Amino acid sequence: GAGVSQSPSNKVTEKGKDVELRCDPISGHTALYWYRQRLGQGLEFLIYFQGNSAPDKSGLPSDRFSAERTGGSVSTLTIQRTQQEDSAVYLCASSLGGITEAFFGQGTRLTVV
Amino acid sequence: DQQVKQNSPSLSVQEGRISILNCDYTNSMFDYFLWYKKYPAEGPTFLISISSIKDKNEDGRFTVFLNKSAKHLSLHIVPSQPGDSAVYFCAASYPNKLIFGTGTLLAVQP
Numbered sequence: 001g002a003g004v005s006q007s008p009s010n011k012v013t014e015k016g017k018d019v020e021l022r023c024d025p026i027s028g029h030t031a032l033y034w035y036r037q038r039l040g041q042g043l044e045f046l047i048y049f050q051g052n053s054a055p056d057k058s059g060l061p062s063d064r065f066s067a068e069r070t071g072g073s074v075s076t077l078t079i080q081r082t083q084q085e086d087s088a089v090y091l092c093a094s095s096l097g098g099i100t101e102a103f104f105g106q107g108t109r110l111t112v113v
Numbered sequence: 114d115q116q117v118k119q120n121s122p123s124l125s126v127q128e129g130r131i132s133i134l135n136c137d138y139t140n141s142m143f144d145y146f147l148w149y150k151k152y153p154a155e156g157p158t159f160l161i162s163i164s165s166i167k168d169k170n171e172d173g174r175f176t177v178f179l180n181k182s183a184k185h186l187s188l189h190i191v192p193s194q195p196g197d198s199a200v201y202f203c204a205a206s207y208p209n210k211l212i213f214g215t216g217t218l219l220a221v222q223p
Binding site: 004033035040041042043044045048056059091093101102103104105106107 | 115117119149154155156157158159202204210211212213214215216
């Protein structure tokens, strides 16, 4: 596609349920990032994939959060046993190289009730 | 520990005047600084950047100034246009990740 695509655009889930958020990066982009933005806060780094290297998971807030990137393309962010504080907009970005050239998707708004 | 700070949550400017958006940072290891613009329900889009070895970068109506001794950068938009109304995020680049500020909502009044 022409840009980074995220699905779903909105997700409402009950506390304690698991959710999966999907990101389709720009074709050919080797780097992929997940960020989240909670209400009134800045963008918070979660995880970074670069090619076949081990991902940088240093931003994941707890072991309930995990992410995969299959075949160097599509990525899935999984949140297990969701909590209300997980409510946020989750943003995916991809780049050819270097965070300075990253393009963001439109985000997934997650609401945990 | 907020390493990138935007202390003004909002700014209102008249069309045609200058908009100045400010950002402060704490980590002297940041090597690149960027401004992103975000419209509602859309992801941030890259606007302009500056290397830590420079003090000014200009692109059309947008100019970013970096004062390393003060750990401060600013984005100037001149002349401001109603279409510039958006949330502006300052970001600092540290290897493999961007650290973002909380954003400033700019409203340009016609």
